[in-house]
Amino acid sequence: MKHRRLGRSGLAVSEISYGNWITHGDQIEAEAATACVRAALDEGITTFDTADVYAGTRAESVLGDALAGVRRESYELFTKVFWPTGPGENDKGLGRKHIIESAHASLRRLRTDHLDLYQAHRYDPSVPLEETLRAFDDLVRAGKVLYVGVSEWTAEQITDAVRIAGDLGFDRIISNQPQYSMLWRTIEAEVVPACEQAGISQIVWSPIAQGVLTGKYQPGQPPPQGSRATGGAGAGFISRLMRDEVLTAVQELRPIAADAGLSMAQLAVAWVLQNPNVSSAIIGASRPEQVRENVAASGVTLDPAVLKRIDDVLAGVVTTG
Ligand SMILES: NC(=O)c1ccc[n+]([C@@H]2O[C@H](COP(=O)([O-])OP(=O)(O)OC[C@H]3O[C@@H](n4cnc5c(N)ncnc54)[C@H](OP(=O)(O)O)[C@@H]3O)[C@@H](O)[C@H]2O)c1
Numbered sequence: 477m478k479h480r481r482l483g484r485s486g487l488a489v490s491e492i493s494y495g496n497w498i499t500h501g502d503q504i505e506a507e508a509a510t511a512c513v514r515a516a517l518d519e520g521i522t523t524f525d526t527a528d529v530y531a532g533t534r535a536e537s538v539l540g541d542a543l544a545g546v547r548r549e550s551y552e553l554f555t556k557v558f559w560p561t562g563p564g565e566n567d568k569g570l571g572r573k574h575i576i577e578s579a580h581a582s583l584r585r586l587r588t589d590h591l592d593l594y595q596a597h598r599y600d601p602s603v604p605l606e607e608t609l610r611a612f613d614d615l616v617r618a619g620k621v622l623y624v625g626v627s628e629w630t631a632e633q634i635t636d637a638v639r640i641a642g643d644l645g646f647d648r649i650i651s652n653q654p655q656y657s658m659l660w661r662t663i664e665a666e667v668v669p670a671c672e673q674a675g676i677s678q679i680v681w682s683p684i685a686q687g688v689l690t691g692k693y694q695p696g697q698p699p700p701q702g703s704r705a706t707g708g709a710g711a712g713f714i715s716r717l718m719r720d721e722v723l724t725a726v727q728e729l730r731p732i733a734a735d736a737g738l739s740m741a742q743l744a745v746a747w748v749l750q751n752p753n754v755s756s757a758i759i760g761a762s763r764p765e766q767v768r769e770n771v772a773a774s775g776v777t778l779d780p781a782v783l784k785r786i787d788d789v790l791a792g793v794v795t796t797g
Pocket residue numbers: 494495496497498499525526597627628653654680681682683684685686687688690692702703704705741758759760761762763765766767769770
């Protein structure tokens with residue numbers, strides 16, 4: 477497993493991270509969750525991503541239990557705040573009260589005294605940006621959070637935050653967490669250039685498009701048993717990618733992956749890691765075998781000819797805006 481620096485910071489992350497959205501505390505049992513975390517650690521993954529809101533806060537507890545006993549210095553723990561974690565007006569968003577309270581709750585569930593990266597899960601237009609940034613900075617100064625990141629912010633929101641943090645002497649934002657895959661390239665036009673300029677890198681989610689880029693979903697066929705598309709929380713999220721024209725184009729990636737000596741999932745993870753502004757691809761897994769397969773994408777270089785073949789096959793089904 478190779479490591480990269482996160483933004484212009486001293487924090488090293490494994491270029492493939494493990495995330496537990498949909499799976500821990502929801503789709504899979506605690507035993508399977510622990511097996512996936514163990515497989516990730518065995519394969520050299522050191523970076524783990526979760527969020528307060530996943531599985532109604534249960535995902536953080538499952539991850540905290542799975543990592544119990546592992547030397548804290550040997551892994552990087554990332555979580556997020558924004559989406560509602562309770563019924564109250566202050567149980568959501570990026571106001572000071574919720575940020576500080578949710579950070580403390582995450583620390584308890586994750587069974588640790590510090591988070592390596594604390595991320596604003598979305599932008600909150602209802603709160604002054606200065607308030608949000610000051611709350612994050614106070615957590616850094618208190619030693620509860622080591623670095624600050626955002627997720628799915630626009631180029632303009634990121635640029636504003638960098639300017640305000642600089643003016644007020646706050647700790648810098650070092651990362652953005654957007655969706656990015658061969659099928660979903662919206663960050664390339666504006667977010668990546670703005671982040672490169674600001675010394676911010678991407679830690680990207682759904683690099684295999686929630687399983688779609690494995691090719692296991694066939695056009696016109698029911699999804700394979702036990703897969704994310706079959707039901708539960710995941711089915712709604714994956715549905716927008718499950719169009720026949722997308723699934724048909726994805727099947728045409730098979731010979732490209734085979735010629736490169738990679739599985740489809742490995743090709744998809746390797747593809748996002750070709751972008752130098754990407755520090756890490758966050759993979760999800762419902763089974764340890766998936767982790768073991770997908771980590772082999774670390775360190776793979778894809779030739780320009782391979783990238784061109786991918787673009788040709790997917791032309792017409794890629795989301796760019
Ligand atoms: N910041 C945000 O707003 C945001 C949003 C979403 C996700 N994320 C982060 O990104 C992480 C990853 O997201 P994701 O789970 O959508 O990523 P993904 O890696 O694109 O998809 C993972 C899913 O694909 C299937 N899969 C994985 N490897 C496979 C293989 N080799 N063969 C067949 N199927 C395979 C599994 O689902 P099945 O086995 O169930 O089919 C697995 O759970 C999350 O855990 C979270 O940390 C962040």
